[in-house]
Amino acid sequence: MTLDLSLSTKQSLDLSPTRTRTLEVVDKSNRLKSTSLGGKMVAEYWDNIFTAKERGKHVVWYNGTALNPIFQAAGLEWCHGEAFSARLAAMHLEGPAQQAGEEYGYIAELCSYARTHLGCAVMTQKGITEKQSGIVGMVDQEELASKLPSPDFFVNAYAGCSTGQQWDAMTYRVFGKDFPIFNVSLPMIWGNKKDSGYLRGTEWEKTPLYVEEQLKKLIEFIEYQTKKPFDWDALSENMSYIKRASELRLEAMALCAAAPTPATYWDWVASIAPINFLPANQLLVDYFQAVKDEIQQRIIDNISAVQNERYRVYFDGIMNWNKLGFLTRKFAEFDVAVVAGRYTHDSFWQEPQLIDLDRPLLGMAQHYLICPINHGLKIMEELLLKRCDEYAIDGIAFHSTRTCRAMTNPQHILARTAERDRGIKSFSFEGDVADAAFYKDESLESGLVAMLESIDQQRAKV
Amino acid sequence: MHELESVAFSVLETVAADPIGYAVEWKRRTGRPVVGSFPMNFPSEIVHATGALPVIVQESRTPITEGRSLLPEFYCSYTRSVADQAAVGELDVFDAFVLADHCVQLLGAADVIRWAKPETPMHFAQFISSMDDPWSGAQVRDKVASLRVEVEEIVGVTVTPEALRVSIRAFNANRHLLRRFYDLRKTGRLRVSARQLQVLVKSSMVMEITEHTQLLESILSGLELPSEPPDSLVRLHLSGHFCAPPRPELLDLIEECGVLVVNDDLYHGTRYISTDVPEDGDPFDALATWYLDRNVSAPCGTRVQRNVDWDSYLVDSLDDSGADGVITLMAKFCEPLMLYYPELRKVLDARDIPVLLIETEHEGLAAESIRTRVETFVERIRRQKLKVPTLA
Ligand code: SF4
Ligand code: SF4
Numbered sequence A: 001m002t003l004d005l006s007l008s009t010k011q012s013l014d015l016s017p018t019r020t021r022t023l024e025v026v027d028k029s030n031r032l033k034s035t036s037l038g039g040k041m042v043a044e045y046w047d048n049i050f051t052a053k054e055r056g057k058h059v060v061w062y063n064g065t066a067l068n069p070i071f072q073a074a075g076l077e078w079c080h081g082e083a084f085s086a087r088l089a090a091m092h093l094e095g096p097a098q099q100a101g102e103e104y105g106y107i108a109e110l111c112s113y114a115r116t117h118l119g120c121a122v123m124t125q126k127g128i129t130e131k132q133s134g135i136v137g138m139v140d141q142e143e144l145a146s147k148l149p150s151p152d153f154f155v156n157a158y159a160g161c162s163t164g165q166q167w168d169a170m171t172y173r174v175f176g177k178d179f180p181i182f183n184v185s186l187p188m189i190w191g192n193k194k195d196s197g198y199l200r201g202t203e204w205e206k207t208p209l210y211v212e213e214q215l216k217k218l219i220e221f222i223e224y225q226t227k228k229p230f231d232w233d234a235l236s237e238n239m240s241y242i243k244r245a246s247e248l249r250l251e252a253m254a255l256c257a258a259a260p261t262p263a264t265y266w267d268w269v270a271s272i273a274p275i276n277f278l279p280a281n282q283l284l285v286d287y288f289q290a291v292k293d294e295i296q297q298r299i300i301d302n303i304s305a306v307q308n309e310r311y312r313v314y315f316d317g318i319m320n321w322n323k324l325g326f327l328t329r330k331f332a333e334f335d336v337a338v339v340a341g342r343y344t345h346d347s348f349w350q351e352p353q354l355i356d357l358d359r360p361l362l363g364m365a366q367h368y369l370i371c372p373i374n375h376g377l378k379i380m381e382e383l384l385l386k387r388c389d390e391y392a393i394d395g396i397a398f399h400s401t402r403t404c405r406a407m408t409n410p411q412h413i414l415a416r417t418a419e420r421d422r423g424i425k426s427f428s429f430e431g432d433v434a435d436a437a438f439y440k441d442e443s444l445e446s447g448l449v450a451m452l453e454s455i456d457q458q459r460a461k462v
Numbered sequence B: 001m002h003e004l005e006s007v008a009f010s011v012l013e014t015v016a017a018d019p020i021g022y023a024v025e026w027k028r029r030t031g032r033p034v035v036g037s038f039p040m041n042f043p044s045e046i047v048h049a050t051g052a053l054p055v056i057v058q059e060s061r062t063p064i065t066e067g068r069s070l071l072p073e074f075y076c077s078y079t080r081s082v083a084d085q086a087a088v089g090e091l092d093v094f095d096a097f098v099l100a101d102h103c104v105q106l107l108g109a110a111d112v113i114r115w116a117k118p119e120t121p122m123h124f125a126q127f128i129s130s131m132d133d134p135w136s137g138a139q140v141r142d143k144v145a146s147l148r149v150e151v152e153e154i155v156g157v158t159v160t161p162e163a164l165r166v167s168i169r170a171f172n173a174n175r176h177l178l179r180r181f182y183d184l185r186k187t188g189r190l191r192v193s194a195r196q197l198q199v200l201v202k203s204s205m206v207m208e209i210t211e212h213t214q215l216l217e218s219i220l221s222g223l224e225l226p227s228e229p230p231d232s233l234v235r236l237h238l239s240g241h242f243c244a245p246p247r248p249e250l251l252d253l254i255e256e257c258g259v260l261v262v263n264d265d266l267y268h269g270t271r272y273i274s275t276d277v278p279e280d281g282d283p284f285d286a287l288a289t290w291y292l293d294r295n296v297s298a299p300c301g302t303r304v305q306r307n308v309d310w311d312s313y314l315v316d317s318l319d320d321s322g323a324d325g326v327i328t329l330m331a332k333f334c335e336p337l338m339l340y341y342p343e344l345r346k347v348l349d350a351r352d353i354p355v356l357l358i359e360t361e362h363e364g365l366a367a368e369s370i371r372t373r374v375e376t377f378v379e380r381i382r383r384q385k386l387k388v389p390t391l392a
Helices: A035-050 A068-073 A081-090 A095-104 A112-133 A162-174 A202-226 A232-255 A265-270 A272-277 A282-301 A321-333 A360-369 A377-390 A411-422 A441-461 B007-017 B019-030 B077-088 B104-116 B136-155 B161-186 B194-204 B209-221 B248-256 B267-273 B283-297 B310-321 B335-350 B367-386
Strands: A059-064 A077-080 A153-157 A181-183 A311-316 A336-341 A395-401 A425-431 B034-037 B053-056 B096-099 B122-124 B234-240 B259-264 B325-331 B355-360
Touching (some): A035 A077, A035 A272, A035 A282, A059 A162, A068 A077, A068 A202, A068 A232, A068 A360, A077 A081, A077 A272, A081 A112, A081 A162, A081 A321, A153 A162, A162 A181, A162 B335, A181 A202, A232 A272, A232 A282, A265 A272, A265 A321, A265 A336, A272 A282, A311 A377, A321 A336, A377 A411, A395 A411, A395 A441, A411 A425, A411 B104, A425 A441, B007 B019, B007 B194, B019 B034, B019 B053, B034 B136, B104 B122, B122 B136, B136 B283, B161 B209, B161 B267, B161 B283, B194 B209, B194 B248, B194 B267, B234 B248, B234 B310, B234 B367, B248 B259, B259 B267, B259 B310, B310 B335, B325 B335, B325 B367, B335 B355, B355 B367
Parallel strands (some): A059 A153, A153 A181, A311 A336, A311 A395, B034 B053, B096 B122, B234 B259, B234 B325, B325 B355
């Protein structure tokens, strides 16, 4: 992604220090309106999934990378494990699933995405058993967590995190190994060679070919399961929508290099579900067109995403889904615009130029490998500094995600790199991806204030 | 339980207590490189075939200091310790590092090493962890080939098939001897503590393998057999604990509670020595075969394989050893074990086999609370054994 901004989008910011200002507890954030359509699309998508069995559809449960264009082309209904866990957490409805997981034996320190979803599996499995035994009603079907249709098969393709693959191996066992599972193995881009780097080097050239071959095998597996020939034209068509939606998303993101920014990281978080697993179609493209249009209009109308933006911050870490609205307001309260983040900007079809509609599987394989937890340290450092430069970042918020070691892995070193190479300050706060119990407000607030004060001091020196 | 007390055993005890000290001394003595590898599936034979010393990097007993600011506290004790050792310079003896396992926490620690020791090569030959796919074998063979190139470059020596065959035979012989100790324990012919067996296995991960074998032979030849344990002891199987050994004090504590440990599936135990490398055919392919075979002979929660189950393997082991119950030792925050544990518990519960979970940490041992839990557990098993079946 290159950022091409005319100077007219840059405005002078009020950069007076944090300590001399009185913080008002008003909501100073100004989220995009267009993303609310995404919320509606996502809700409809899940409602549709819940009735898949009644409609006689094959259901695949999957985790990790965005295989959905393949599933869509095969006429399947797809349930993404993390997406459902995230949805439950964002709606504060994760409790019953996590409790079911705990009763089954999963310890609270285990990835909360996994244990939420495994809890759903336990509930779904219980539902199947009850139906088979004729005892219906023990599971409250009104509980969202118990609504997932049982799978016909599983597909796992998890980049960067060993837990991601093991999690599905356990889901497979929770269902008594009754449904087949297919594993796509995604090697880490370790980046140890002299020629290694982001999208370059021998390792980068070779590895996607290996993954592409596995995707072909996956398609054979799906053909066998569905007893239907795979529709390759449909896959190319799906990828054409994804490519266009992705281009629009990146163009819209690039507009946020403007200061003050017209949209924030939180708007991009709200747009994850559409780009990550909603059906690839014109609606998806229209969604990102609307987001881009709104951002463009905001620039014309001089509307910022955070009232009185004084600091531009990068967010590193997976999203804390229980706290989306809260964090949006919290950062804005301190005049902080969280402009970009690893989870949003270095994921989700972020290199659309790699998608070749005549050979869609290769571009897909390449995207699966550039998942932001699948790089070694050297590439992580390269990407972080690039984003900091693009978005004129003043500071970094590291979300030290208690049960997601994959996202947390490089954070301490990245913090040192940003300070060493760019003089960028950072802080770390404790939270989790889908377990609110691990969130520590005091660690966020004290860390944020300390970081902003260091930025003030830096500015005073200049 | 003193059968292993001998000069040879005390040498192994010293090495197990100070692996880095041994590596430094070996390097001084031979002038050859030392290559560090990481648990749990690295084929040390390929490094040995170059003449370098392959050492599986161990968790250190020293408190974690610098490492605190490099990996968060919610990582397993092994990875936190490795990061700390890298940061404080304890790993300086190593001329290179090699790893084959993808555990997300281990890779975090490996990145800390890369950052702390940028001049030291760190090669990752990522062995596929999905074991029964049609392409699994080819993938591992490919990685063994890349490993060969890397170690040749590191050491500056070509790994010939002949040299590798010699190394394979040396490691097989060593595993064979170690398994004899485990078999003798299982059959009750040898009273040996879990701590002592851990010393044997841990030292084999560090020492030059033929030197280790000679010491094992010396210990074996001095053993006085048989020595039957008292019937009053409750027979237990120790399960779990990947990558790092459980603290010896914990093993002692368990055995002090009226327990006879008869078998285990610990990494610093039968898991490590479970499988030999085939000695016929192409020796490089044999290393790939060994990797795939290992998950069949001792299934592991870090691998995924449809047709192999750790739970049923565990139940078979219990049948074989006559263990009355299981203590699962879990390094706190170890995700693969956290994920698999409910499946193990489910199968054990279904067979009415008692199981106790104990979490371990780098920082220490809550000895008294663990002792109370183990004693209660042992009492429960005793009562269960005394139960007279009632007529329906
Ligand atoms: S630990 Fe993080 S990356 Fe790994 S499976 Fe869980 S959420 Fe995904
Ligand atoms: S398998 Fe468990 S003990 Fe080993 S490195 Fe991974 S988390 Fe740590």
